[in-house]
Amino acid sequence: MRVLVIGSGLGGLLSAACLLRAGHEVDVFERLPITGGRFTNIEYKGFQLSTGALHMIPHGPTGPLGTLLRYLGSDVQIVRADPMATIRIPIEKDSTDYTHGFQDIDFHDFGKRFSLLNKIKLTVLITTTRIFPPKKGSMADWCSKNLKDDWALRIADSFCGWALSLRAKDVPAAEVFEIIENMYRYSGSGIPLGGCKGVIDTLIDVITSCGGKIHTSSEVSRIIIEDKKAVGIVTDDGKEHRGDIVISDIGHIETSRLYDANMATEDMEKYLTSIKELKPSAGVKICLSSNEPLIGHAGVLLTPYARRINGINEVTNIDPSLAPPGKHLTMAHQCVEWENLDRLKDEIDLGLSDLAEIFAGKDYEVLLIQSYSGEWPVNRASSGTDPTNKTPFEGLYIVGDGAKGKGGIEVDGIALGVRNAIKDILNQKNQSID
Template sequence: MKINIIGAGLGGLLSAASLAIEGHEVEVFEKLPITGGRFTNIEYHGFSLSTGALHMIPHGSTGPLGNLLRKIGADVEIVPCKPMAMIRIPANGANDYKSGFKDISFNQYGSQFSMWNRLKLSILLITTRRWPPKNISFENWIRKYLNEDSAHKTANSFCGWALSLTNRDVPAEEAFEIFENLYRYGGTGIPMGGCKGVTDALVEIIRSNGGIIHKNTEVSRIIVKDNTARGVIANGKKHYSDIVISNIGHPFTRDLYESGTIDNAYEEKINNAKPSAGIKICLAADKPLIGHNGILLTPYCRRINGINEVTNTDPNLAPSGKHLVMAHQSVQQENIDKLEEEIEIGLQDLKEVFPNNKYEVILTQSYYDGWPVNRASSGSDIGNITPIDNLYVVGDGAKGEGGIEVEGVALGVMNTLDIIKQLYVE
C-alpha cells in the first residue's frame, strides 16, 4: 500500500517506520526543516536541549514506546532511572521549602499521611485498580477520600509534570489508568542521545526501508473523494495514496479537508479536546543539582512541578564538566497571556529548591497553541479514527488511555496500525 503521513513528529515517524519495515510505500511530509517535531534536540551553547519532551521516556524500555522501538529494530538505548522519582517535601511540617527540605522516594509518598489515611489509601488503591472511579476529577477524588493537603499537592505535582494539567483537570478514571500503567510497565528511562537519539533512529529505519521524508514541505490539502482520503497536496503537488495518517492533531487535520457532510459528534469532540500548555526552564550547573537520573517532584513549589538532570546518565547532552537540569511547570489556559509572570514565579521557585547551589538559566521555553505540550489534554483525547475513511490521526492529540506523553503517542500509533492491518491487510 501507499501511505502518506503528515508531520515528522514522533507519532508520524513511529507510524512511518512501522509501516516501512512491513514493505509499504511510505512518504512523510514535514513543513519544518528538521524531523522530530517536539521530540528532538536543539544545540544551544554546547547543550542538547529538547524541543519539547524532557529527554525522558515515562515507562523506560519496558513501556509502549520502548516495546515498539524494540519491535521495529530501532537502535535506541534506554537507561532505567534509579530512583524512578523522588519527592521534595518541606522539613518540620512546613508548607514551603524556605525552612529546609528532605527528599523521599515516590514509592514512600504515603509516609506523609496519617496512619488512618495510609491504611485507607492502601485499600483505595486496591479497589480502584478493579473499579476505577467515574465522573469525578482526580482532585475531588483525593479530597473526598483522603482529605490530606500533602496528597493533593503531590497529585498536582505529578499531573503537572506528566500531563501539564492540574489534578482538577484530570478525570480520576484517567489518573488511575495512568497509575495502572506504572504497575504494568514500570518507571522512567532516559534515551541515550536524548529525544533526538530516538527520532534519528526512526528516520534511519524509514530511509533504509525505502521510505521518503520531505522536509520544508507543507501539506495544504487532504484529497478526499467519496468521503475517502485519496492523498495530499503538498507544495502545490498532488501525492496520491491509499491511506493518509496525520500527526498534526484532529483540529488541524480537519482544516485540511472538505467533506460533504459534517459529523456533529466529531466536531463536538474537537471543541472539547483542549491542548495543554507548559513552560520548561533549562539550567546549566558545574556540579549536580539533583544527583540522580530520576524525576524530582516538587509539590510545594508555586509553579514548578518537577525537575530532571539527564546528564547523570548521558553526559554528552552537555559540554564537558557541565550538567543539564530541566524544570517543567504547567500553565493554565487563563495564564497563557501572562507567560512572563509565570516564568518569573518558576524562577523564584528554583531559587528555593536549590538555595545553596550555583546554576545558570540558559533557556526558557513555552509550549502552547500550535506548539503545545499536548494537542489534546489527557482524558480528552478523541482517538485515532476520523469521519473520513482511510484518514487516521496519531500523535499527542490522539493518545491511548492512560498514556503519559510519548507513551500515549506509541499506544495511539499501535492502535492505528492494528486498525489498518485489520481493515486492509488481513
C-alpha cells in the same frame, strides 16, 4: 498500500516505520526543514536541549515506546533511571515552602506522610480502584472526597503537572488511575542515550533503510477526500500525491482545517463539535546549567510545595553527552493553567523563584526558557480527552499527542496511540503489528 504521513514528529515517524516494516510504501511530508517536531534536540551553548518533550521516556525500555522501538529494530539504548522519582518536601511538616530547608523522600514513600487513618484508606482505595476505577470526576475531586488531605492534593498536582501539564482538577480520575495501572504494568522512566534526537535518528534510519521517503520543507495544504475516503494530499507547491491511507501527526483540529468540513453528515457534525471542545495542555520548561549535579540522579524530582514548578530532572547523570564536558543539564517543568496563559511572564517568574528556593545555595545558570501553548503545545489534546485515532473519513487517521492511548503519559501515550492506529490499518490487509 501507499501511505502518506503528514508531520515528522514522533507519532508520524513511528507510524511510517511500522508500515514500512509491514511492506507498504510510505512518504512523510514535513513543513519544517528538520524532522522530530517537539521531540528532537537543538544545540545551544554546547548543550543538547530538547525542542519540546524532556529527554526522558516515562516507562523506560519496557514501556510502549521502548517496546515499539525494539519491534522496529531500533538500536537506541534506553537506560532505566534509579531511583524512578523522589519528592522534595520541607523539613518542617507544617511548612508550605522550602525556606527552612528540605529533605528528599523516595516516591514510593509518599504514603508515609498520611495520617494512620488515611494510610489505611489509601491501601484499601488503591486496591479497589484498580478493580473498579472511578467513572466520573477529576483527580482533585477524588482526593477531596476520599482522603481530605492537603498532602494528597499536593502530590496529585505535582505528578499531573509534571506528567500531563495539567492540575489535578483538570484530569479525569479514571485517566490518572489508568496511568497508575500502566506504571505497575511497565515500570518507571528511562533516559534514551542521545536524548530525544537519539530516538528520532534511529527511526529515520529505519525509514530510509526500508525505502521510505521524508520530504522536509514540504507543507501539506489540503487532504483530498472523495466519497468520504481520504485518497491523497496536496502540498504547498500545488503537487498532488495520491495514496490509500493518510496519517496525520498534527492533531484532530489542525487536520480538520485541511479538508472540506462542510460535508453535512451527522457523524461529521458530531465529530467537529467534539474536537472543537479540545483544550491543548500548556507548559514552561526551564533549562539550567551547572558544574555540579543539582539533583544527583536521573529520575524525576517532584516538587509538591513549589508555587509553579511541578518536577525536575537531570539527564546528564545518565548521559553526560547532553552537556559540554564538566557540565550538567537540569530541566524543570511547570504546567500553565488555561486561565493564566495571558500572564505567561508572571508564571515564568514564579517558576524561577521556585528554583531559587529549591536550589538555594547551589550555583547554576538559566540556559533557556521554553514555553509551549497554542499551535505548539505540550499536548494537542489534554490527557483524558484524547479522541480516538479515527476520523469520519475512511483511510484518515490521527496520531501523536492529540490522539494518545488510554492511560498514556507523554511519548509512551503517543506510542500507544500509534499502535492502535497501525493495528487497525494492518487488519485491513490481514496483517498484524505483533
